[in-house]
Amino acid sequence: MAPKITVIGTGYLGATHAAAMAELGFEVLGLDVVPEKIEMLQRGEVPMYEPGLEELLRKHVAGIEGASGRLRFTMDWAEVAEFGDVHFVCVNTPQKHGEYACDMSYVDSAVESLAKHLAKPCLVVGKSTVPVGSAARLAARILELAPAGAAAELAWNPEFLREGLAVQDTLHPDRIVVGVGSEHAEKLLREVYATPIAEGSPFVVTDFPTAELVKTSANSFLATKISFINAMAEVCEAAGGDVVKLAEALGHDDRIGKKFLRAGIGFGGGCLPKDIRAFMARAGELGADQALTFLREIDSINMRRRGQMVEMAREALGGGSFLGKRVAVLGATFKPDSDDVRDSPALNVAGQIHLQGGQVTVYDPKGMANARRLFPTLGYAETALDAVRGADVVLHLTEWREFRELDPAELASVTTTPTILDGRNALDPSAWRAAGWTYRAMGRPAA
Template identity: 75%
Template sequence: MSTRPSRPRITVIGTGYLGATHAAAMAELGFTVTGLDVNPEKTEALAAGRAPMYEPGLEELLRRHVAGLEGSSGRLTFTTSYAEAAEAGDVHFVCVNTPQRAGEYACDMSYVDAAIDSLAPHLTRPALVVGKSTVPVGSAARLARRLAELAPAGEEVALAWNPEFLREGFAVEDTLHPDRIVIGVAAGAAGELAERLLREVYATPVAEGSPFLVTDLPTAELVKTAANAFLSTKISFINAMAEICEAAGGDVLRLAEALGYDDRIGRKFLRAGIGFGGGCLPKDIRAFMARAGELGAAEALSFLREIDSINMRRRGHMVELTRETVGGSLIGKRIAVLGAAFKPDSDDVRDSPALNIAGQIHLQGAAVTVYDPQAMENARALFPTLRYAPSAAEAVNGAHAVLHLTEWREFRELDPAALGEFVSERNVLDGRNTLDPTAWRKADWRYRALGRPTA
């Protein structure tokens, strides 16, 4: 494989949540970057400095670097042409979506396959293709063979895998200052060159202390899915303990606090509530199970079925708790839902527990009104039959119960006494265990939370 310039030019294929953030961050690190997306509306918005989703700090980076904007570095451009992207870059990051396959647990690889098939014929000179999407283990080897078949440059086009570990709400920080950088490369000269190129790409965070781990391709693919499986397990574990606490009269918050002092366990992800959602954890653990079955190792991940079951059970439990709170029937009741995004500091409503619960309550006869600081437009598109309000006060107007389902700071800072003036009955159900029960009870609210005593 031929040598390349010491300062590689970068392209990013797919400019959704992962790709747009990665492209803007690479420009911030000083690289010339071209972002590609097949959706012209998305590339036009990005070229105007507008992010395709809410992510703190992302639009500031875009405005700082998108070519043509006043005061920008001009290092970041966008296109819908694979030919232009191939010509503009030496290192091509593939950041397209890998959703759950319809009707199955398995991962839908069609977007990744389409990106490789569209890019490869235009790779007429040495290049490195780097997968960042979360894929089933074994995909990289298959895609490497596909690149070798389709790229005119043949074996001078190498493939590496560099999984992403972004937290929505902290994606810019996680890209610029990652807690670790993992790259999977093939054996031989092509793998050595891929490692050198990626060390150049990540030179700044590595110099700041970010660990740089080099593995084989299968291990790199497994890191992200294994990490998500572990996080899911920890979340569902504490939610299972919440079920035990409810049965035994215990307090899951005090239990989690005591567990967290054990440094073998730690405090993170021990917040009991309505469970996890979003575009990663649920579909990734299911795809992991499906792939293990294909590899003949289904029993190794059979525990993830129970993890998934516990997680989904929390949503139903919140619906039942709401019904109980309002007298045994939801028909004709007014329910306010605070939160639509699957987590705070995001407008992402994919597999959102909050919206799932709101939808279930609505189907059981209640009038449900939702408010979220950022996710209203996305929520309305997904659940148009729900009602939406422009503020928390308007959402709770006339409500028989208020459900706190996304832990936005705005909701933690609400004045319970002031909010109580708008509702029909002062019932609050804390689905995230982050409100102050003392403050709400002092304002004459009946406060209830998953896994905690009623008083």
């Protein structure tokens, strides 16, 4: 008989994982401690924008007409423990206030709440991104608390979701990594992931520490690649080179590859920045801090890009004060195809200019509500055209497809000064210049 699955925590990761497990044919019970979230999910609605997720949810949530009924939600820990054979822990691990380290309180609380109800053989599977060493500690805690004793096992199975592609990444992962302590745990996880394994997804079996290190290592590598090309943009800026052509030439080397080599205002979001900082903090605790000192520079290059964009905007306005100047910002989310504004470089730049006296108007296809909550004092427009109306300078800061498809001539007709700063190197300079715009991007010649 197929194992029954529970998902603890129904945020971005948990809601996606629960819906995907139901899609793979399993009976799934999701748990959260926030009643509003549970009510929303029971109606087949998700608390965030993620392409394809709401449709997948509606296809399986019990009580929705025409749905498979394989997916239910609860707030009852005892019900979850009784129901599940495999319990996925998908709760948040944010950065601690005032320090680099990761806040493990949500994971610890979830494991403690679940463990005391585990009276039958089962597998608890951590998916949250945690400091290396956490799995061994949590396994010992489960052994201590669970009535089932050693029959309640732990495994670690890191997630590799990309916002905007989370459904695809869960159903068709580019790799499945499992840190296990027994053959039984491996066998059970092979059963859970049988469909993607049969489709060719590699299944990598490791010990606990290696599984915990995979996600933070991957994120650190991506952050390094992004900050590397941004550092090259700074050199191009000083030397008069073109970072886009440089990246193109580098990308043809298959040892380097094209991906993540687009210079711009840097990375943000709820994962990359906090994960590399937590990685540094944990390496310090382990006495291996020198191994990761380069990540401090990666972080520093990344944060510097935001200030450089503000200075480019100041320069475009004549080099003086932002007071009384109208600045349009296209983009609020940290990346396209998401409504996530956590640590968004776009909003950070908009906020800095506003604090320095600029009249800033923001437009984003999906992130407006979240941006308003975070930065209520900024101006917001309903369309890109409305945002740039009367602007002295336009900043393109999130690479939405909608912005690449804008008509530069139409926008030029409503601005005060047709100057665009492309903070993502994603627009076509010749098309914008042909429509009368002054086009500037970091690390590229001015004309």
